Every structure is written in structure tokens, then in C-alpha cells.
Amino acid sequence: MTGPTDEEIRNVIMPLMLSGAKMLDKHCPKCGSPLFEKNGKVFCPVCEYRAKKRMERAKGVEERLLEKLNELAGSLPSDVEVLEKHLSAMEKIIDLIRKYRELEGEK
Structure with missing residues (x-):
């Protein structure tokens, strides 16, 4: 640094x-x-200032991921194949959110 x-x-x-x-x-x-x-x-x-800035950036990313997750959850398709892709994307977003939260806990 x-x-x-x-x-x-x-x-x-x-x-x-x-x-x-x-x-x-x-x-x-x-x-x-x-x-x-x-x-x-x-x-x-x-x-301390840099740590606060990192947390703000991580929080912003988490908020955008949650918005996308809600968007996907609100538009679940009826076609099974498309639904599986939707659910797979949602699972990846949830994993990313979990990783961001773990990083927040380490700081």
C-alpha cells in the first residue's frame, strides 16, 4: 500500500x-x-478511510446483486429449461452475496 x-x-x-x-x-x-x-x-x-471506502463499494455491489436477484425471482418463466437457467443464475448471485458478506466479516 x-x-x-x-x-x-x-x-x-x-x-x-x-x-x-x-x-x-x-x-x-x-x-x-x-x-x-x-x-x-x-x-x-x-x-480506516480506505477500509470504509472498500465497505461502501462492497455494499453497493451487494445491493445491485440483490436487485438482480429480486428481478429474476419476480419473473420466473414457466418453461422448465429457461427456469433452470434462471435458478442457476439466482444461485450464482446468492453465492456472490455470501462471499461479499464473508469478506465484510474479515475486515
């Missing part, structure tokens, strides 16, 4: 400094950003 981007400096680090958080003389072993302390908690604001 790389150090903080210009966007992260503007949107994460600067507001944190203005809020009274203390920038420490230690750096994050993952991204190289300065560590901060606020309310007795030492943390890397850049890694």
Missing part, C-alpha cells in the same frame, strides 16, 4: 488535525501515514 493521496490528506488528515487530534511521530506499518491519537485511541486515519 502507498502513503496518503492528496485526496486523503485533504479529506481525512487535515480535518482530523483541525478537530484536535494529535499527530504522532509514528507511522502506520501498512500505508506509511502518520498515526493519530484522539480520545485515547491511536489509529491510522488513512487505513
Whole structure:
């Protein structure tokens, strides 16, 4: 991972400094950003910001998968062969949703 981007400096680090958080003389072993302390908690604001962004992207993908699943469930065909394809697609979507949720649990 790389150090903080210009966007992260503007949107994460600067507001944190203005809020009274203390920038420490230690750096994050993952991204190289300065560590901060606020309310007795030492943390890397850049890694927290990036984790939040990843979660938002994963949530967006999950929502789109759920929409597609509902669409497929609402239009089940009567033809058996087409129905089998529908159900197979639904099963794959459910597996993807499950995998996204497992990834969320790991973070």
C-alpha cells in the first residue's frame, strides 16, 4: 500500500488535525501515514478511510446483486429449461452475496 493521496490528506488528515487530534511521530506499518491519537485511541486515519471506502463499494455491489436477484425471482418463466437457467443464475448471485458478506466479516 502507498502513503496518503492528496485526496486523503485533504479529506481525512487535515480535518482530523483541525478537530484536535494529535499527530504522532509514528507511522502506520501498512500505508506509511502518520498515526493519530484522539480520545485515547491511536489509529491510522488513512487505513480506516480506505477500509470504509472498500465497505461502501462492497455494499453497493451487494445491493445491485440483490436487485438482480429480486428481478429474476419476480419473473420466473414457466418453461422448465429457461427456469433452470434462471435458478442457476439466482444461485450464482446468492453465492456472490455470501462471499461479499464473508469478506465484510474479515475486515
